[in-house]
Amino acid sequence: MTDLVQAASPVVMGILNVTPDSFSDGGRYADLDAAIAHGVRLRDDGAHLVDVGGESTRPGADRVDAETEATRVLPVVRELTAAGVPVSIDTTRARVAELALAAGAAVVNDVSGGLADPDMAGVVRDAGCPWVLMHWRGHSRTMRELARYGDVVTDVRTELAQRVEAALAAGVAADRIVIDPGLGFAKTAAHNWELSARLPELLTLGYPLLFAASRKSHLGALLAAPDGVPRPVEGREIATVATSVLAVAAGAWGVRVHDVRATTDALAVWRATGSPRLATTAGTLAKGGKR
Numbered sequence: 001m002t003d004l005v006q007a008a009s010p011v012v013m014g015i016l017n018v019t020p021d022s023f024s025d026g027g028r029y030a031d032l033d034a035a036i037a038h039g040v041r042l043r044d045d046g047a048h049l050v051d052v053g054g055e056s057t058r059p060g061a062d063r064v065d066a067e068t069e070a071t072r073v074l075p076v077v078r079e080l081t082a083a084g085v086p087v088s089i090d091t092t093r094a095r096v097a098e099l100a101l102a103a104g105a106a107v108v109n110d111v112s113g114g115l116a117d118p119d120m121a122g123v124v125r126d127a128g129c130p131w132v133l134m135h136w137r138g139h140s141r142t143m144r145e146l147a148r149y150g151d152v153v154t155d156v157r158t159e160l161a162q163r164v165e166a167a168l169a170a171g172v173a174a175d176r177i178v179i180d181p182g183l184g185f186a187k188t189a190a191h192n193w194e195l196s197a198r199l200p201e202l203l204t205l206g207y208p209l210l211f212a213a214s215r216k217s218h219l220g221a222l223l224a225a226p227d228g229v230p231r232p233v234e235g236r237e238i239a240t241v242a243t244s245v246l247a248v249a250a251g252a253w254g255v256r257v258h259d260v261r262a263t264t265d266a267l268a269v270w271r272a273t274g275s276p277r278l279a280t281t282a283g284t285l286a287k288g289g290k291r
Helices: 032-044 066-082 094-102 120-127 152-169 189-197 199-203 217-222 237-250 260-272
Strands: 011-017 049-053 087-090 107-110 131-134 177-180 254-257
Touching: 011 032, 011 260, 032 049, 032 066, 049 066, 049 107, 066 087, 066 094, 087 094, 094 107, 094 120, 107 120, 120 152, 131 152, 152 177, 152 189, 152 199, 189 199, 189 217, 189 237, 199 237, 217 237, 237 254, 237 260, 254 260
Parallel strands: 011 049, 011 254, 049 087, 087 107, 107 131, 131 177
Antiparallel strands: none
16 A cells, blocks of 8 residues: 555545444444445545544544444454555554554554553554554533633644654654544534635644544534534535635645545546645745645
């Protein structure tokens, strides 16, 4: 498998939740055959990775035990890997990550940034695999209460830097680390938009950045009906594509999305027009430049 952390082109991570209660597609792919079919479809639509998750991290969600999570994800990881689909495992648990890596997963996507399980760093270090460190302040049940910041971008940058330093201190190689600002995790809609607008400030940390806004509630609120009812998740795809392309133009390494085909189509247009970059100091587009 190509080293995606060093990829020159934007990486597209397709979302495959094998849970009964995820906010967007809970229950849709809980059946193994349905999960495998969808994972293969995501790959065929252009996903560089299919991100398999067995525990919902939507706001307010209850945790499941490690055995339940592993039982959900391991057969899917094995079957997709056997079918030639590159897989990342979306988990905060070291044991689940270890088992998924043994089953063929190539990347660990940890929404806790290593905070939920102190053994995660050792698993990643020993495997030598890429590790996505997301900004996180607490589990789903309590994270709404933790959405308090001075300046959200400055605070998130500082806390991500701490997670990177901890990973490096544990022996994880610097070229295995990807950061994620954690939109929606202990963040209000206003926080999400501020982070989206100021991604270059997070990129000064010097690590590839994964941007994950797909179908999230701040998009639903933005697109609310005249009566104030948020746009349902099924109607947020165009907004998701727009945020993803803007993030890539701002320098994001990759995007995590439900609708892979629409995203890859939009990124094909972006590349065909010269891969323009958003200027960091003015409201104009700058062409070229390195991520």
